[in-house]
Amino acid sequence: MKILTTSDGYVDFEKPIHITDDQTEKFITLMKSLFPNIETKNIQEPIKEFALGKGDKKGWGDLNELAMLLGPEDNDTISSKTGRSTMSIRAKRGDFVAQFTKWAIEKGYTYSPNHVDKNLIEKFRKETKII
C-alpha cells in the first residue's frame, strides 16, 4: 500500500485500506496515541451490484471445468464454454489453482497449463477433499 505525504507535512492513504477488526483496533490505538483528539466515525459503504447475490450458484464438481481452470484459456473463453460468469471463473481460479499447484508441487507432480491431467485433479480431490 502507498502512504502519500506532502512537503508541507500532510499524510494520507493513497486509497482506503481494507483491514480486519483486530487490525482496526490496533490502528485506532496507534492513532489515538499520536493524536489524542482523533475521533472515529462509522460509514455505510455503497455495495456493488454483483455482490448482492446475482452470482454463480453452480458447484464446481465437473472435472472438465476444473481442468479448464488449470489450462491456458482465458477467462472469457472458459466463460463462454461453461456458461459461467467471468467473475465466477476468476474467483474460482484464484482459489483452486493456488491450492492445486501447492499440492502438486508438494507431492512432486509436475503439470503445466498445456498438459493438464484430469487424473491428477481427481487425486487432488480425493486427497484434499477441498472440492
Add this chain to the structure above:
Amino acid sequence: MKILIGHKGNVDFDEPIKMTNEQKEKFIHFMTSMFFFVEEDVMTMLRKDRVGSRAEWPRDWSEEELALLYDLGKDTNEISEILGRTWMSVDLKRGDFIVDFQKWLSEKGFVMKKVEDVKDLIDKFLKEKEKIKIKKRLDKKEFRDRLKEIENLESNKITFKKIISIGLPWGGVTVKIAKSKLKEIERKIKLLEEKQRLEQHKN
C-alpha cells in the same frame, strides 16, 4: 480529524492529516509492522474522495505484492490481511496471476520443483511482462504519432492543392512553393504507408 470506518472493512481518514516528522515516522513504522508492503510517495495533491463515496477502491499491484500471490504456503485470507486488501481482490488477482505465470513457465520450459524456486522465476516473469508492456505502450505512441503526422500531411496537402488550383499565393506560400511542398508530402505519405505495410507484414 476523524478515522472513517466503513461497514465493509475499509478504513480511511476524513482528510489528510498534518503530522510532525516524529509522528509520521511512528505512523509509517506501525504500518510497516502490520502490512507486508508499504511505500511512501511524495505528492503535491492529495485525494478528495473518501470511504463511503465509492463501492470499490482498486489499487495498483506492486511487484512485491504480486510475488506474494504465488506464496502457496499462504492462503488468500492471510494474504488479504497483510496486504490491506479485500479477500475478493486478492482471490481474483491470484487466479489471473497464477494462470498467467504458469503459462509463461510452460512457454519457457521452466519446471518448478520446489515452492522456493518461485521467487527468481517471478522476478524474471515480471521483468519480461514489464518489457512487453513498455514495448506495447511505445508501439501505441508511435502509431498515434504517425497517425497525427499523416493527418497533418493530408490537411497541408488540401491547402497546397487549393493554392495550385486557384493559381494565387496564400498565407505567404507561392504556387511554386505549393507545388514543391505537395510533391514532398505525397512522397512522405507514400513512405509512411510503405513502412506501415512492411510492419504489418512483419507482424
